[in-house]
Structures are given as structure tokens and as C-alpha cells.
Amino acid sequence: MIQLSKNYSLPERQEEPIPIKVVGVGSAGSNALDRVLLDGMDKNDLIALNTDVQALASSVAARKVQLGRTSTRGLGTGGDPELGYQAAIESADEIRQAIAGARMIFICAGLGGGTGSGAAPIVAQLAREAGSLVIAFATLPFSFEGKRRAAQAQDALSRLNEVANAVICFENDRMGDMVAPKAGIHQAFGVADMTISQSVRSIVNLIQRPGLIRIGFDDLFAALRSQNGRCLFGFGESDSDNRAHDALTQALKNPLMDKGRMLGEAAHVLVQVAGGPGMTLSEVEILMRELGRHVRDHTQIVFGTAVDGKMGNRLSVTIISSLASEDSVGQEAPSVQEPFLAPPPAILEEVEELPRPAPKIDIEPEVVPESAAAGDLIPFEQPEPVAPEAPPPAAPPPIPSIKKPAPRLIPPKKKAVIEKEQPKAPKEKCVQAKQEVMQFEPVTRGRFEKSEPTIVEGQDLDVPTFMRKNIRVK
Amino acid sequence: MASGDLIVGLEIGTSKICVVVGETRPDGTLKILGVGQAPSRGVRKGEIVDFETAMKCVHEAVVDAEQKSDVMIRSVYVAVAGGHIQGFNNRGCVMLSDDRDEIDDQDVEDVKVNAREVSIPAQNAFLHSIIQHYHVDGQDGVLNPIGMLGQKLEADFHIIHGVRTRIQNTIRCVKELPLEVEDVVFSALASAQVVLTQHQKNLGALVVDIGGGTTDYILYVDGAVKQSGGLAIGGDHITNDISMGLRIPMARAEKLKTEEGSCVLGNCLPGETIVLKDDSGFAGKEIERETLNTIVHLRLRETFELLKRTVEEEPFINYVGAGIFITGGCSLLNGIDHLAGEVFEMPAHVTHAQTLAGLTSAVENPQFSTAIGLLKYAQAVQIDRPRRGIGRLFGRFFSGMR
Numbered sequence: 080m081i082q083l084s085k086n087y088s089l090p091e092r093q094e095e096p097i098p099i100k101v102v103g104v105g106s107a108g109s110n111a112l113d114r115v116l117l118d119g120m121d122k123n124d125l126i127a128l129n130t131d132v133q134a135l136a137s138s139v140a141a142r143k144v145q146l147g148r149t150s151t152r153g154l155g156t157g158g159d160p161e162l163g164y165q166a167a168i169e170s171a172d173e174i175r176q177a178i179a180g181a182r183m184i185f186i187c188a189g190l191g192g193g194t195g196s197g198a199a200p201i202v203a204q205l206a207r208e209a210g211s212l213v214i215a216f217a218t219l220p221f222s223f224e225g226k227r228r229a230a231q232a233q234d235a236l237s238r239l240n241e242v243a244n245a246v247i248c249f250e251n252d253r254m255g256d257m258v259a260p261k262a263g264i265h266q267a268f269g270v271a272d273m274t275i276s277q278s279v280r281s282i283v284n285l286i287q288r289p290g291l292i293r294i295g296f297d298d299l300f301a302a303l304r305s306q307n308g309r310c311l312f313g314f315g316e317s318d319s320d321n322r323a324h325d326a327l328t329q330a331l332k333n334p335l336m337d338k339g340r341m342l343g344e345a346a347h348v349l350v351q352v353a354g355g356p357g358m359t360l361s362e363v364e365i366l367m368r369e370l371g372r373h374v375r376d377h378t379q380i381v382f383g384t385a386v387d388g389k390m391g392n393r394l395s396v397t398i399i400s401s402l403a404s405e406d407s408v409g410q411e412a413p414s415v416q417e418p419f420l421a422p423p424p425a426i427l428e429e430v431e432e433l434p435r436p437a438p439k440i441d442i443e444p445e446v447v448p449e450s451a452a453a454g455d456l457i458p459f460e461q462p463e464p465v466a467p468e469a470p471p472p473a474a475p476p477p478i479p480s481i482k483k484p485a486p487r488l489i490p491p492k493k494k495a496v497i498e499k500e501q502p503k504a505p506k507e508k509c510v511q512a513k514q515e516v517m518q519f520e521p522v523t524r525g526r527f528e529k530s531e532p533t534i535v536e537g538q539d540l541d542v543p544t545f546m547r548k549n550i551r552v553k
Numbered sequence: 554m555a556s557g558d559l560i561v562g563l564e565i566g567t568s569k570i571c572v573v574v575g576e577t578r579p580d581g582t583l584k585i586l587g588v589g590q591a592p593s594r595g596v597r598k599g600e601i602v603d604f605e606t607a608m609k610c611v612h613e614a615v616v617d618a619e620q621k622s623d624v625m626i627r628s629v630y631v632a633v634a635g636g637h638i639q640g641f642n643n644r645g646c647v648m649l650s651d652d653r654d655e656i657d658d659q660d661v662e663d664v665k666v667n668a669r670e671v672s673i674p675a676q677n678a679f680l681h682s683i684i685q686h687y688h689v690d691g692q693d694g695v696l697n698p699i700g701m702l703g704q705k706l707e708a709d710f711h712i713i714h715g716v717r718t719r720i721q722n723t724i725r726c727v728k729e730l731p732l733e734v735e736d737v738v739f740s741a742l743a744s745a746q747v748v749l750t751q752h753q754k755n756l757g758a759l760v761v762d763i764g765g766g767t768t769d770y771i772l773y774v775d776g777a778v779k780q781s782g783g784l785a786i787g788g789d790h791i792t793n794d795i796s797m798g799l800r801i802p803m804a805r806a807e808k809l810k811t812e813e814g815s816c817v818l819g820n821c822l823p824g825e826t827i828v829l830k831d832d833s834g835f836a837g838k839e840i841e842r843e844t845l846n847t848i849v850h851l852r853l854r855e856t857f858e859l860l861k862r863t864v865e866e867e868p869f870i871n872y873v874g875a876g877i878f879i880t881g882g883c884s885l886l887n888g889i890d891h892l893a894g895e896v897f898e899m900p901a902h903v904t905h906a907q908t909l910a911g912l913t914s915a916v917e918n919p920q921f922s923t924a925i926g927l928l929k930y931a932q933a934v935q936i937d938r939p940r941r942g943i944g945r946l947f948g949r950f951f952s953g954m955r
Binding site: 524525526527530531533535536540541543544545546548550552 | 597598602636784785786789790793794796797798799803844847848851852854855859862
């Protein structure tokens with residue numbers, strides 16, 4: 080067996096911990112935060128935003144922002160996104176302060192209600208203006224919650240799609256399917272929170288871990304490209320003897336994966352395999368071969384691998400992909416009618432086309448006066464090559480800027496990130512790797528040669544047991 | 554000639570096709586009139602792969618059964634098996650309207666429909682939905698809710714489904730003969746009807762039907778079906794393993810397996826050999842008994858372990874009190890009960906159909922459990938409600954019969 084030598088090293092990539100913040104908007108969002116904290120995220124990275132003071136008080140986040148002090152006066156929004164929107168605009172200043180300093184912002188929100196639907200897009204937009212990368216995790220309501228909520232959720236989703244760099248969307252209905260029918264309703268909701276938490280953690284890891292084959296933002300976006308689509312996400316980790324297999328099985332068991340069946344329809348699949356120094360090439364090979372059974376031949380697999388001392392004996396697999404919704408296969412604009420924020424072109428494909436659009440006109444007066452917040456931005460804009468040009472405009476007219484400086488600030492930043500992180504190699508490499516794997520199987524199945532193989536737990540059971548277990552008979 | 558109602562069970566197996574003809578007596582007993590058999594070709598892993606050939610074989614078996622039992626066969630109950638069959642539990646719920654509080658037939662139908670409203674893969678079809686228990690206003694363990702007072706009726710069902718086209722292939726194969734198909738029954742469910750007594754079902758039992766191409770299982774707890782499914786591994790795999798491991802032709806491997814095979818390791822003399830005779834009777838190749846047994850052992854152990862892992866995905870196996878009941882042709886292998894007992898860590902028995910009148914020699918062979926089970930299943934269905942929509946029959950049968 081070939082083994083990755085531990086001495087072999089690429090020019091050591093210093094592990095820059097990327098400053099991140101996880102923002103929970105609305106009560107669904109703060110539930111997700113609770114779970115994220117439980118799963119071991121630093122408390123200081125969590126920010127809860129809510130209109131409802133009571134709910135806010137019970138949140139675990141270190142930083143809490145009450146939205147709409149005057150417009151909702153500490154009560155909820157009563158399911159009115161318009162009110163949530165107003166509240167967020169009113170508190171834009173505080174939000175900006177709270178999210179300052181983070182390079183990546185994860186927004187967790189339950190769409191369909193008032194605060195989540197109304198405020199999340201604003202938060203995303205503010206974060207983009209502050210120069211952060213924004214990945215939104217949105218849950219869509221259960222279908223039994225009514226058509227109205229579903230429509231509000233769709234509306235909010237399309238707005239989020241416009242402003243955020245990527246939106247990962249969880250359908251509660253699907254989560255419900257995965258929970259045993261007898262389980263309590265809190266469990267059904269809990270599954271969504273858990274999945275969100277896993278996604279946040281694994282995306283952070285994905286991007287932070289020094290990779291042998293690195294996965295960058297661009298790869299991530301490629302995998303998530305189909306708009307309004309369904310996100311497929313799976314994460315598995317194992318330290319057993321058969322850890323490659325176990326981790327993959329676990330990843331495919333994820334509610335969003337449908338046991339890997341959905342993968343067959345995806346055009347891009349992003350896979351990251353991370354493990355300790357003991358991870359062997361053959362393990363990765365086995366894993367990719369198994370995964371190969373679930374995807375079609377022409378699916379592009381973006382493959383990344385990382386060795387992380389902290390992983391110890393464990394091996395983790397992260398699979399991210401998305402399915403286009405029936406109609407919109409391309410990456411083009413949301414199929415939904417233009418939302419009231421504005422109709423900017425789809426962001427995911429090219430960063431240049433940031434939302435230059437104006438939100439409703441009535442916002443502008445309220446938002447203009449903040450300059451303190453803009454000041455906050457500058458420090459961490461600086462590392463970026465293009466930043467110098469940015470600050471001057473950014474400071475004084477920060478807010479009318481909601482549109483203008485933003486495009487200028489972010490694109491450079493993002494590009495820089497991309498260039499830095501994308502060694503270009505991964506794609507070619509992955510193609511090769513996959514082909515090699517395919518050639519590997521000299522199986523003998525005797526009389527079952529021509530029948531449909533019975534593959535259970537990754538093993539072809541038609542091959543005699545003694546052969547698979549390498550036991551010599553005779 | 555038959556005097557009572559004729560019932561015919563047909564099992565299209567991977568290694569043989571088997572037709573059992575029985576009649577129900579007026580006193581409610583079943584009598585077996587005859588058993589027809591034909592070797593099966595064109596079937597792999599329980600599924601038809603060569604339609605024409607399989608049809609000929611079914612025809613042969615049916616003709617054989619007609620001759621032996623001296624009746625005309627017009628309609629049959631067909632067993633289906635295969636790795637594509639899966640089961641799961643689901644709960645249905647209906648609320649009675651405010652103006653009445655007595656649960657009636659219609660509510661029970663509604664709750665059943667409701668329980669079926671679950672997503673199964675698009676290409677799959679429902680085979681059975683079997684009632685486990687009803688709950689009325691949160692009261693558990695209600696066996697028959699009709700006539701009870703309550704506002705909320707819930708029902709736990711075990712739902713068995715499989716790939717629609719594969720099931721239809723089996724049906725079509727029979728229909729083209731032409732024979733009428735009365736019903737399609739999951740093979741392990743049929744076997745369980747004759748292999749288990751009601752007492753054993755109540756205690757909790759796992760029935761494992763290991764046939765030529767598939768291993769099907771069904772698990773009873775508290776008298777209700779809790780888990781079921783199929784694995785596409787069976788006796789053929791053992792034969793294939795032997796053939797490849799010892800480098801002998803399939804036919805000879807099959808013979809070796811049935812005559813000499815055992816899955817017990819370590820109880821033969823060191824160096825003990827079996828001499829393979831060739832067709833003319835001359836001594837041919839010698840093989841070591843231990844090698845043969847190792848091959849068989851490894852395959853069966855793996856199959857049981859796989860089955861155990863599958864079953865352990867849900868907690869019900871822990872409530873099995875009566876143990877494991879192994880049936881099907883492959884259960885004739887020497888020592889299989891010990892192996893199963895060892896893997897599952899509970900008592901295991903090799904069983905065959907119990908308690909039937911008629912041809913007892915046929916009954917006492919585990920190969921026929923499924924086909925005979927079909928008769929018992931059919932009988933129960935017919936007693937309960939003769940001739941109505943198939944969909945209704947199942948639910949009725951089990952609500953009355955549990």
C-alpha cells in the first residue's frame with residue numbers, strides 16, 4: 080500500500096485562523112446558535128439578533144442585539160417580515176458594530192416568520208458592506224405552517240440569495256421526514272439546528288484547515304451554485320478501524336443527503352477529506368471510490384484533502400453540493416419576482432456584480448449617519464491589497480454607500496482570497512484521482528458477473544467472502 | 554378432487570419454483586393436496602432476469618402441481634422476495650369530527666390511508682401495511698378500536714414496500730400463463746405464518762428465510778410485525794464461493810454444498826478430505842473438508858452479521874424472546890442454527906411449516922415454508938373477508954388475526 084509519508088510537506092501554510100462570526104437572526108436563528116455553542120464553537124463568535132427581548136434574554140450568545148427598539152418595542156414582529164425589515168434597518172448601526180471584524184459571517188435564520196425573513200437579508204447586506212464573506216443558513220418552514228409563511232420564506236430566500244455569497248437552505252419538511260414519526264416535535268426542529276451547526280463547523284474547518292489539496296471559497300461556491308436549489312450537505316467523522324467507510328456512510332446518512340441518492344443529480348460535488356497524519360492514500364481512495372458509486376460520471380468532483388494534527392485518529396468527510404430547483408438549472412437570477420430590496424444580478428458567479436441596488440428609499444436617511452461602524456471596517460480591510468483605495472470613500476459616505484463602496488470593497492477582497500487559496504491544481508488533480516480509482520477493480524464475481532451487484536455497506540457481496548477478507552483457503 | 558375452497562401458493566425462487574395446492578375445509582383447517590416443483594432458471598437473487606425462461610419454469614411447476622393434486626389451478630397467491638424489499642414503521646392519525654365520538658369502520662380505514670401517506674421512493678410500491686396497534690386518545694395497545702369512544706385515533710403500521718417494476722415482473726410472469734394473481738405477499742411474511750405460533754409471535758421472534766438468492770427477514774414483537782426486509786444474498790452465493798474457492802464447476806459445488814457442506818469449524822479431523830467423484834464414478838479431485846467448511850462458514854457468518862447490523866438499527870431485536878427461526882432451503886445446511894445463535898447471541902432454531910394436515914412429508918421441509926405460508930395467509934384473508942378489494946384485505950386480516 081502506498082502511504083502518505085509524514086515527512087512529505089508542502090511549503091507549510093500558516094494556519095491563519097479566519098475571524099468568523101455566527102449570527103442568529105430571529106428565534107429560529109438563536110435556537111441554531113444554542114446548538115452551535117453546544118457543539119463547541121467559541122461563545123464570543125456568536126451574535127444573537129432578535130426583536131423579541133424575552134427570546135433574546137434566553138439566548139446563549141455572548142453578544143445580543145435587540146432589533147427595532149422603537150418599531151417593535153421589545154416585542155416580536157408577529158410574523159410580519161415588513162416589521163422585521165424595519166426593525167433591522169433601525170438597528171443597522173448596532174448590527175454593524177456587532178459583526179465588525181469578521182472575515183466570514185454565517186447567518187442562521189428561520190425564514191417564514193417576521194424577524195428571520197425581514198432582518199436576515201439586511202444583516203447579510205450589512206455584512207457584505209463590511210467586507211465579509213456571507214454564508215447564510217436558512218430553514219424553510221414546514222409545509223403545515225401554511226402557504227403564507229412559505230411564500231414569505233421564498234421571498235426572503237430570494238433576497239438572501241441576492242446579497243449573500245452563498246445560501247444553504249434546509250427544508251424543514253425534509254428534516255421531519257428523517258426523524259422517527261414518533262419522535263417529539265422538538266426533535267424534528269432539533270435536527271435542523273443540528274444540521275446547521277454541523278454545516279457551520281465543517282465549512283469553517285473546510286476553509287481553515289491547511290490543505291494538501293486545498294478547497295477555497297470558489298470551490299465552495301461552485302458546489303453551491305445552483306440558485307434556489309436544494310442544498311445537499313453531509314458530514315461524517317469516524318475513528319474506527321474502517322474509518323473511511325464509516326465516515327462516508329455517516330456523511331451520506333445526513334438528512335439532506337437522502338442516503339446519497341440525491342447526489343446522482345448534482346453537477347458539482349465538493350468533497351473534503353480531513354484526517355490526522357495517519358491518514359493513508361488508500362483510505363482516501365476507498366472513500367472516493369465508494370462515493371463514486373453515488374455520483375454520475377459527468378459530475379464534477381471538487382476534491383480536497385487536509386491533514387490536521389488535531390484530528391488525531393479521526394477522519395472526517397464533508398460533502399457539499401446542491402441541486403437546481405426544477406426550473407432554474409443555470410446560475411442565473413432567482414426565479415422569484417423581484418423582491419423589494421432590488422433586482423441585482425446573481426452574485427455567486429461574479430463578485431463584481433454586487434448589489435448596487437437600493438433598498439427601499441426610506442432607509443437611506445436613517446442609515447446615513449453611521450461612520451463609526453465604517454471605521455471599524457478599515458482595520459481588517461487593510462490586509463487586502465486593494466484596501467487603501469477603499470477607506471477614504473468608505474468612511475464618510477458609508478451608507479449611501481450601501482450600494483457603492485460595497486462593490487468596490489468586496490470584490491477585491493474576494494478575489495484576493497480566491498487567488499491566494501486556489502492552487503488551481505485541485506481540479507485537475509481531482510479528475511485524475513477519480514480516474515485512477517476507477518481503474519482499480521479487478522473483481523471476480525463468478526456466476527453473478529452479469530447480474531446487478533449487491534452492494535451493502537460499500538462491499539460487493541457477490542465477491543466471495545473469503546476473497547474480500549483476504550483469507551487464504553487451501 | 555377438492556371439495557372445499559382451493560388455495561394455491563406459488564413461490565418463484567432463485568433455485569426452484571414451488572407450487573403448493575391446498576384446500577380449506579369447512580371446519581377451518583387447511584389440507585395440502587399436492588406440491589409441484591420445477592428447477593428455476595432465469596431468476597437471480599429472487600428477481601426475474603430472463604422472462605421467457607422463467608415463465609416456462611413456472612408453467613412446468615404449475616403443471617406438476619396440477620397433476621399431483623388432480624385439480625385445475627386458476628388463481629394463485631404469489632410470494633415475492635429480493636433485496637429491494639424494505640419495511641418501516643409509521644403512525645397514522647385521524648381526529649373524529651366534533652359531532653360524534655364513536656369510532657367506526659370508516660375511521661379505521663382513514664387512519665390506514667393516513668398511515669400510508671409517507672414518502673417511499675418514487676419507483677417503489679406498497680406491498681403490505683400491517684397494523685401493529687391502535688391508540689385511542691393516547692390509550693395504548695388497543696387491538697380493535699371499532700365501537701370505542703374517543704376523539705383521536707392513531708394507528709401504528711408496519712409498511713412493506715419494494716420496487717414496483719420488479720414486483721410487476723413477477724406478476725406478469727404468472728399472468729401470462731395465464732393464471733390469476735390473487736395477491737402478492739412478501740415471502741418472509743408468508744413463511745412466518747406457518748413457522749411461528751401465535752405464542753412465539755407474542756414473545757418476539759425473528760424469522761430468517763434463507764433461500765437460493767435472497768435472505769428475507771421479518772421480526773415480530775408483541776405479536777406485531779416490527780421490522781422486515783430482504784438481503785440479496787443466499788445459497789447461490791455459498792455455491793459460488795465454493796466454486797471459485799475450490800475451482801470446481803457450479804453444479805458440483807452445489808452438490809458438495811448440500812451433501813457435505815457445514816458451517817461448523819473445527820470439528821473435522823485434520824487433513825480430512827472429501828473425494829469428488831466424476832460422472833463416471835472414478836475418484837477425481839480431493840478437497841479438504843476444513844477448506845469447504847471455512848468458505849461456507851465465512852459467507853454465512855458474514856450474512857448473519859450483516860443481518861444483525863441491519864436489524865439492530867432499530868431497538869426491537871432486544872425484545873425478541875423466542876429467538877431466531879431459520880427457514881428456507883439454505884437452512885438445511887449443517888450447523889446453521891449454531892452459527893446464527895452465536896452471531897445473534899440468542900437461541901436459534903431451524904424450522905419448517907407446523908400444524909397442517911395432509912402431505913406431511915412436504916410440510917416438513919423448510920424449502921416449502923414460504924409456499925405453504927402463502928396458503929395460511931390466503932386462508933386467513935379469505936375467512937376474514939371473502940372477495941373484496943385487495944388493499945382492504947390486508948388490514949382486515951391483520952387487525953382480526955393478530
